[in-house]
Amino acid sequence: MWSKVTLATLLPLLTAAVQVWFQSALFRHQFEIFSYGNFTQDANRQLVVTKVKSFVSDGPVNCAFACIGEPQCLSFNLAAHPDSYGLYQCELLATDKFKAAAKAFQASDAFHHYSPWSLCQQAPCQNKGICYPDFQMNTYQCVFPVPCKFDFENGIDDWEKTGTVFDNQPTFGDNPTARNRGQSANQQGDWWIGGAEDRPSKSTPAGRLQDDGPQGTLTSHYFKIIGNNISFLIGGGCYINSTRAELVIDKKVVKTATGACHETMTRQTWDVQNYTGQIARVKLVDSSSGSWGHINFDDLKGDMRCM
Numbered sequence: 001m002w003s004k005v006t007l008a009t010l011l012p013l014l015t016a017a018v019q020v021w022f023q024s025a026l027f028r029h030q031f032e033i034f035s036y037g038n039f040t041q042d043a044n045r046q047l048v049v050t051k052v053k054s055f056v057s058d059g060p061v062n063c064a065f066a067c068i069g070e071p072q073c074l075s076f077n078l079a080a081h082p083d084s085y086g087l088y089q090c091e092l093l094a095t096d097k098f099k100a101a102a103k104a105f106q107a108s109d110a111f112h113h114y115s116p117w118s119l120c121q122q123a124p125c126q127n128k129g130i131c132y133p134d135f136q137m138n139t140y141q142c143v144f145p146v147p148c149k150f151d152f153e154n155g156i157d158d159w160e161k162t163g164t165v166f167d168n169q170p171t172f173g174d175n176p177t178a179r180n181r182g183q184s185a186n187q188q189g190d191w192w193i194g195g196a197e198d199r200p201s202k203s204t205p206a207g208r209l210q211d212d213g214p215q216g217t218l219t220s221h222y223f224k225i226i227g228n229n230i231s232f233l234i235g236g237g238c239y240i241n242s243t244r245a246e247l248v249i250d251k252k253v254v255k256t257a258t259g260a261c262h263e264t265m266t267r268q269t270w271d272v273q274n275y276t277g278q279i280a281r282v283k284l285v286d287s288s289s290g291s292w293g294h295i296n297f298d299d300l301k302g303d304m305r306c307m
Protein backbone atom coordinates (compact mmCIF):
# COMPACT_ATOMS: atom_id res chain seq x y z
CA MET A 1 0.00 0.00 0.00
CA TRP A 2 1.30 3.49 -0.87
CA SER A 3 1.73 5.77 2.11
CA LYS A 4 0.27 9.24 1.89
CA VAL A 5 2.88 11.95 1.15
CA THR A 6 2.17 14.87 3.42
CA LEU A 7 3.86 18.17 4.19
CA ALA A 8 4.90 16.62 7.50
CA THR A 9 6.80 13.83 5.72
CA LEU A 10 8.37 16.18 3.16
CA LEU A 11 9.40 18.90 5.60
CA PRO A 12 12.40 17.09 7.17
CA LEU A 13 13.72 16.22 3.70
CA LEU A 14 13.34 19.79 2.46
CA THR A 15 14.90 21.18 5.62
CA ALA A 16 17.92 18.90 5.25
CA ALA A 17 18.29 19.80 1.58
CA VAL A 18 18.11 23.55 2.28
CA GLN A 19 20.68 23.17 5.08
CA VAL A 20 23.09 21.48 2.67
CA TRP A 21 22.34 24.16 0.09
CA PHE A 22 23.21 27.02 2.46
CA GLN A 23 26.29 25.28 3.89
CA SER A 24 27.78 24.27 0.53
CA ALA A 25 30.14 26.33 -1.59
CA LEU A 26 29.16 24.27 -4.63
CA PHE A 27 26.03 22.18 -4.40
CA ARG A 28 24.33 20.33 -7.23
CA HIS A 29 21.19 18.36 -6.55
CA GLN A 30 21.36 15.04 -8.35
CA PHE A 31 18.03 15.69 -10.07
CA GLU A 32 18.91 19.34 -10.67
CA ILE A 33 15.88 20.54 -8.72
CA PHE A 34 18.10 23.27 -7.32
CA SER A 35 21.78 24.06 -7.18
CA TYR A 36 24.04 26.67 -5.69
CA GLY A 37 27.52 28.09 -6.15
CA ASN A 38 29.55 30.49 -4.04
CA PHE A 39 32.58 31.54 -6.09
CA THR A 40 35.46 33.77 -5.09
CA GLN A 41 37.55 35.72 -7.61
CA ASP A 42 41.31 35.74 -8.05
CA ALA A 43 41.80 38.82 -10.19
CA ASN A 44 44.32 38.63 -13.02
CA ARG A 45 44.95 34.93 -12.48
CA GLN A 46 44.24 32.05 -14.84
CA LEU A 47 44.20 28.30 -14.22
CA VAL A 48 45.86 26.77 -17.31
CA VAL A 49 44.41 23.25 -17.51
CA THR A 50 42.26 21.23 -19.92
CA LYS A 51 38.93 22.99 -20.51
CA VAL A 52 35.56 21.24 -20.18
CA LYS A 53 33.89 23.96 -22.30
CA SER A 54 34.80 27.38 -23.63
CA PHE A 55 32.24 29.92 -24.84
CA VAL A 56 31.30 33.61 -24.68
CA SER A 57 28.98 34.79 -21.90
CA ASP A 58 27.38 37.94 -20.50
CA GLY A 59 29.72 37.97 -17.51
CA PRO A 60 30.54 36.28 -14.19
CA VAL A 61 26.96 35.41 -13.20
CA ASN A 62 26.24 33.72 -16.52
CA CYS A 63 29.58 31.87 -16.44
CA ALA A 64 29.02 30.77 -12.80
CA PHE A 65 25.60 29.33 -13.59
CA ALA A 66 27.10 27.48 -16.56
CA CYS A 67 29.70 25.97 -14.21
CA ILE A 68 27.05 24.95 -11.67
CA GLY A 69 25.06 23.32 -14.47
CA GLU A 70 28.03 21.35 -15.78
CA PRO A 71 28.68 18.29 -13.54
CA GLN A 72 32.42 18.21 -14.37
CA CYS A 73 33.03 21.91 -13.66
CA LEU A 74 34.92 22.82 -10.46
CA SER A 75 36.12 26.33 -11.38
CA PHE A 76 36.26 28.75 -14.29
CA ASN A 77 38.34 31.43 -16.00
CA LEU A 78 36.51 34.53 -17.24
CA ALA A 79 37.97 37.08 -19.62
CA ALA A 80 39.08 40.27 -17.86
CA HIS A 81 37.93 42.38 -20.82
CA PRO A 82 34.86 42.08 -23.11
CA ASP A 83 35.12 41.41 -26.81
CA SER A 84 33.80 43.84 -29.45
CA TYR A 85 30.24 42.60 -28.75
CA GLY A 86 30.51 43.26 -25.01
CA LEU A 87 30.76 39.53 -24.20
CA TYR A 88 33.31 37.67 -22.09
CA GLN A 89 35.12 34.40 -22.83
CA CYS A 90 34.14 31.80 -20.21
CA GLU A 91 36.28 28.67 -19.68
CA LEU A 92 34.80 25.87 -17.54
CA LEU A 93 37.46 23.70 -15.85
CA ALA A 94 37.35 20.18 -14.39
CA THR A 95 39.79 20.98 -11.59
CA ASP A 96 40.44 23.87 -9.22
CA LYS A 97 43.39 25.90 -7.99
CA PHE A 98 43.88 23.60 -5.00
CA LYS A 99 44.07 20.33 -6.91
CA ALA A 100 45.95 21.60 -9.97
CA ALA A 101 49.74 21.90 -10.08
CA ALA A 102 50.96 25.21 -8.65
CA LYS A 103 52.53 26.16 -11.99
CA ALA A 104 49.10 25.92 -13.67
CA PHE A 105 47.74 28.85 -11.60
CA GLN A 106 49.32 31.71 -13.51
CA ALA A 107 49.30 35.51 -13.53
CA SER A 108 47.21 36.77 -16.45
CA ASP A 109 46.27 40.08 -18.05
CA ALA A 110 43.50 38.39 -20.03
CA PHE A 111 41.57 36.43 -17.38
CA HIS A 112 40.26 36.40 -13.82
CA HIS A 113 39.86 33.03 -12.10
CA TYR A 114 36.87 31.90 -10.00
CA SER A 115 36.89 28.94 -7.58
CA PRO A 116 34.21 27.84 -5.12
CA TRP A 117 34.79 29.27 -1.66
CA SER A 118 36.86 26.82 0.42
CA LEU A 119 38.51 26.60 3.82
CA CYS A 120 41.66 25.69 1.83
CA GLN A 121 41.99 29.42 1.06
CA GLN A 122 43.09 29.83 4.69
CA ALA A 123 46.04 27.42 4.02
CA PRO A 124 45.20 25.16 6.99
CA CYS A 125 47.63 22.32 6.13
CA GLN A 126 51.04 22.36 7.85
CA ASN A 127 54.28 20.52 6.99
CA LYS A 128 53.84 20.70 3.18
CA GLY A 129 50.43 19.04 3.29
CA ILE A 130 48.24 19.69 0.25
CA CYS A 131 44.70 20.91 0.98
CA TYR A 132 41.93 19.14 -0.96
CA PRO A 133 38.55 20.84 -0.59
CA ASP A 134 35.19 19.12 -0.36
CA PHE A 135 33.03 21.87 -1.80
CA GLN A 136 29.71 20.21 -1.02
CA MET A 137 30.38 19.69 2.68
CA ASN A 138 32.64 22.75 3.12
CA THR A 139 35.37 20.61 4.61
CA TYR A 140 38.90 19.77 3.53
CA GLN A 141 41.52 17.07 3.81
CA CYS A 142 45.26 17.57 4.29
CA VAL A 143 47.17 15.13 2.11
CA PHE A 144 50.89 14.44 2.49
CA PRO A 145 52.15 13.02 -0.82
CA VAL A 146 55.01 10.51 -0.86
CA PRO A 147 56.83 9.00 -3.84
CA CYS A 148 54.87 6.06 -5.25
CA LYS A 149 56.40 2.58 -5.19
CA PHE A 150 54.49 0.24 -7.44
CA ASP A 151 57.00 -2.56 -8.03
CA PHE A 152 55.28 -5.38 -6.09
CA GLU A 153 58.51 -6.23 -4.24
CA ASN A 154 56.53 -6.06 -0.98
CA GLY A 155 53.39 -7.78 -2.23
CA ILE A 156 50.23 -6.52 -3.81
CA ASP A 157 50.25 -3.40 -1.55
CA ASP A 158 46.47 -3.37 -1.06
CA TRP A 159 45.66 -2.86 -4.73
CA GLU A 160 41.94 -3.55 -5.11
CA LYS A 161 41.03 -6.88 -6.68
CA THR A 162 37.91 -8.10 -8.46
CA GLY A 163 37.51 -11.59 -9.89
CA THR A 164 40.09 -14.30 -9.25
CA VAL A 165 42.90 -13.84 -11.78
CA PHE A 166 45.06 -11.77 -9.43
CA ASP A 167 44.48 -13.92 -6.31
CA ASN A 168 47.92 -15.56 -6.64
CA GLN A 169 49.87 -12.37 -7.28
CA PRO A 170 52.51 -11.12 -7.29
CA THR A 171 54.51 -13.85 -8.98
CA PHE A 172 58.02 -14.77 -7.85
CA GLY A 173 60.94 -14.85 -10.28
CA ASP A 174 61.16 -15.51 -14.00
CA ASN A 175 58.46 -18.17 -13.97
CA PRO A 176 58.05 -18.43 -17.79
CA THR A 177 61.75 -19.26 -18.13
CA ALA A 178 61.44 -21.81 -15.31
CA ARG A 179 59.05 -23.83 -17.49
CA ASN A 180 61.17 -23.33 -20.61
CA ARG A 181 58.69 -20.97 -22.23
CA GLY A 182 61.46 -19.34 -24.26
CA GLN A 183 60.11 -15.88 -23.36
CA SER A 184 61.62 -14.42 -20.20
CA ALA A 185 59.49 -12.24 -17.96
CA ASN A 186 62.00 -9.35 -17.84
CA GLN A 187 60.54 -8.40 -14.47
CA GLN A 188 61.93 -5.66 -12.21
CA GLY A 189 63.31 -7.19 -8.99
CA ASP A 190 61.86 -10.54 -7.95
CA TRP A 191 58.12 -9.91 -7.95
CA TRP A 192 55.67 -8.92 -10.71
CA ILE A 193 52.09 -9.37 -11.87
CA GLY A 194 51.90 -12.44 -14.13
CA GLY A 195 48.26 -13.01 -15.04
CA ALA A 196 48.83 -16.60 -16.20
CA GLU A 197 51.43 -17.46 -13.56
CA ASP A 198 50.87 -19.38 -10.34
CA ARG A 199 53.95 -18.90 -8.17
CA PRO A 200 52.81 -16.73 -5.25
CA SER A 201 55.70 -17.71 -2.95
CA LYS A 202 59.35 -18.69 -3.23
CA SER A 203 58.44 -22.15 -1.95
CA THR A 204 55.86 -22.75 -4.71
CA PRO A 205 57.36 -25.05 -7.37
CA ALA A 206 58.86 -22.92 -10.15
CA GLY A 207 57.08 -22.82 -13.49
CA ARG A 208 53.55 -23.47 -12.21
CA LEU A 209 50.79 -22.00 -14.40
CA GLN A 210 47.17 -20.92 -13.78
CA ASP A 211 46.80 -20.18 -17.50
CA ASP A 212 44.31 -17.86 -19.24
CA GLY A 213 41.01 -18.98 -17.67
CA PRO A 214 40.66 -16.68 -14.64
CA GLN A 215 39.53 -13.08 -15.11
CA GLY A 216 39.39 -9.93 -13.00
CA THR A 217 40.81 -6.47 -12.36
CA LEU A 218 43.53 -5.03 -10.15
CA THR A 219 43.42 -1.31 -9.30
CA SER A 220 46.15 0.82 -7.73
CA HIS A 221 45.93 3.35 -4.94
CA TYR A 222 45.10 6.92 -5.89
CA PHE A 223 48.06 9.05 -6.93
CA LYS A 224 48.56 12.61 -8.10
CA ILE A 225 50.08 13.25 -11.52
CA ILE A 226 52.84 15.82 -11.05
CA GLY A 227 54.57 15.90 -14.45
CA ASN A 228 54.66 14.64 -18.01
CA ASN A 229 55.32 10.87 -17.97
CA ILE A 230 54.27 7.62 -16.30
CA SER A 231 55.88 4.35 -17.37
CA PHE A 232 55.57 0.64 -16.62
CA LEU A 233 56.59 -2.82 -17.79
CA ILE A 234 53.81 -4.62 -19.64
CA GLY A 235 53.55 -7.96 -21.43
CA GLY A 236 51.19 -10.88 -22.02
CA GLY A 237 48.09 -10.54 -24.21
CA CYS A 238 47.83 -8.04 -27.07
CA TYR A 239 44.04 -7.69 -27.39
CA ILE A 240 43.31 -4.29 -25.87
CA ASN A 241 39.57 -4.95 -25.57
CA SER A 242 40.21 -7.75 -23.08
CA THR A 243 43.72 -7.46 -21.62
CA ARG A 244 45.05 -3.99 -20.84
CA ALA A 245 46.27 -1.41 -18.36
CA GLU A 246 44.12 1.70 -17.96
CA LEU A 247 44.81 5.17 -16.57
CA VAL A 248 41.60 6.23 -14.82
CA ILE A 249 40.80 9.83 -13.85
CA ASP A 250 37.40 10.81 -12.41
CA LYS A 251 36.11 7.32 -13.29
CA LYS A 252 37.02 7.85 -16.98
CA VAL A 253 39.62 5.82 -18.85
CA VAL A 254 42.00 8.36 -20.40
CA LYS A 255 44.88 6.06 -21.49
CA THR A 256 45.22 2.36 -22.29
CA ALA A 257 48.08 -0.03 -23.05
CA THR A 258 48.39 -3.72 -23.79
CA GLY A 259 51.15 -6.30 -24.38
CA ALA A 260 52.48 -7.79 -27.59
CA CYS A 261 51.23 -11.41 -27.24
CA HIS A 262 54.61 -12.23 -25.75
CA GLU A 263 55.40 -13.05 -22.11
CA THR A 264 58.39 -10.69 -22.02
CA MET A 265 57.47 -7.34 -20.50
CA THR A 266 58.75 -4.18 -22.16
CA ARG A 267 58.55 -0.60 -20.91
CA GLN A 268 55.78 1.64 -22.21
CA THR A 269 55.29 5.32 -21.36
CA TRP A 270 52.11 7.37 -21.13
CA ASP A 271 52.31 11.11 -21.90
CA VAL A 272 50.23 12.55 -19.04
CA GLN A 273 51.05 16.24 -19.30
CA ASN A 274 47.39 17.06 -20.03
CA TYR A 275 46.46 15.55 -16.66
CA THR A 276 49.07 17.23 -14.45
CA GLY A 277 47.63 17.97 -11.04
CA GLN A 278 44.84 15.43 -11.34
CA ILE A 279 44.22 12.39 -9.15
CA ALA A 280 44.44 9.06 -10.97
CA ARG A 281 44.62 5.28 -10.58
CA VAL A 282 45.96 2.51 -12.80
CA LYS A 283 43.67 -0.46 -13.40
CA LEU A 284 44.73 -3.81 -14.89
CA VAL A 285 41.95 -5.58 -16.79
CA ASP A 286 41.71 -9.25 -17.77
CA SER A 287 38.29 -10.07 -19.23
CA SER A 288 39.45 -12.96 -21.40
CA SER A 289 39.74 -16.71 -20.92
CA GLY A 290 40.92 -17.30 -24.47
CA SER A 291 44.34 -17.47 -26.07
CA TRP A 292 46.67 -14.78 -24.67
CA GLY A 293 43.97 -13.93 -22.13
CA HIS A 294 46.32 -12.58 -19.48
CA ILE A 295 48.28 -9.43 -18.66
CA ASN A 296 51.81 -9.11 -17.23
CA PHE A 297 52.74 -5.90 -15.40
CA ASP A 298 55.47 -4.44 -13.16
CA ASP A 299 57.33 -1.32 -11.99
CA LEU A 300 54.79 1.48 -12.49
CA LYS A 301 56.65 4.74 -11.85
CA GLY A 302 57.20 8.29 -13.07
CA ASP A 303 55.77 11.73 -12.38
CA MET A 304 53.36 10.66 -9.66
CA ARG A 305 52.97 11.13 -5.91
CA CYS A 306 50.96 8.82 -3.69
CA MET A 307 48.55 9.83 -0.94
Ligand SMILES: [Ca+2]
Binds near residue numbers: 151152188
Ligand atom coordinates in the same frame (compact mmCIF):
# COMPACT_ATOMS: atom_id res chain seq x y z
CA1 LIG B 1 58.89 -5.95 -9.41
Ligand SMILES: [Ca+2]
Binds near residue numbers: 214
Ligand atom coordinates in the same frame (compact mmCIF):
# COMPACT_ATOMS: atom_id res chain seq x y z
CA1 LIG C 1 42.36 -14.47 -18.21
